[in-house]
Amino acid sequence: MPDTATTPTVLFVCVHNAGRSQMAAGYLQALAGDRVQVLSAGSMPADRLNPVAVAAMAEDGIDLAGAEPKVLTTTAVQEADVVITMGCGDECPFFPGKRYEDWELDDPAGLDLDAVRPIRDDIKRRIEALAAELLDEPRDARGPARRAR
Numbered sequence: 571m572p573d574t575a576t577t578p579t580v581l582f583v584c585v586h587n588a589g590r591s592q593m594a595a596g597y598l599q600a601l602a603g604d605r606v607q608v609l610s611a612g613s614m615p616a617d618r619l620n621p622v623a624v625a626a627m628a629e630d631g632i633d634l635a636g637a638e639p640k641v642l643t644t645t646a647v648q649e650a651d652v653v654i655t656m657g658c659g660d661e662c663p664f665f666p667g668k669r670y671e672d673w674e675l676d677d678p679a680g681l682d683l684d685a686v687r688p689i690r691d692d693i694k695r696r697i698e699a700l701a702a703e704l705l706d707e708p709r710d711a712r713g714p715a716r717r718a719r
Contacts, residue, residue: 578704579607581650583662587612587639589623589678590656593690596632597697605705609646613662615639623678626690652704 580598582591587610595610602608616639624634644663647653652669655662657677664670673696678686 578651580652582610582654584656586616588616589620593693596634601701611640611642622686626686
């Protein structure tokens with residue numbers, strides 16, 4: 571169990587919590603394990619994850635099959651140290667003192683696997699940089715993304 575007093579919490583938010591935010595959460599969880607608390611949510615969550623996003627992540631060894639879209643709550647934002655939004659506009663509550671980033675990423679909804687792969691790869695690059703910063707590690711020392719055990 572992570573020490574919540576010293577473990578940073580990152581919240582990824584997109585509209586449906588079915589693609590981008592789930593992919594980002596999957597990568598950060600795989601890279602950081604219990605060194606970062608990872609949350610994701612959507613302002614208007616879908617009924618299920620985008621199966622093409624799940625397939626794209628599976629190609630890179632990240633299993634999102636058991637994840638479910640969650641509704642964005644004020645509590646989740648309050649708990650987060652870092653809030654990363656992905657196209658949810660002004661739906662995310664703002665609290666002073668929190669770090670907010672808006673990542674402009676194409677929405678994978680309705681796209682085929684070939685079109686989703688570049689989105690996945692962009693998210694992975696951003697997550698590697700974020701993890702290196704949060705964990706204060708040199709990027710070269712981590713190696714490829716792996717599932718935390």
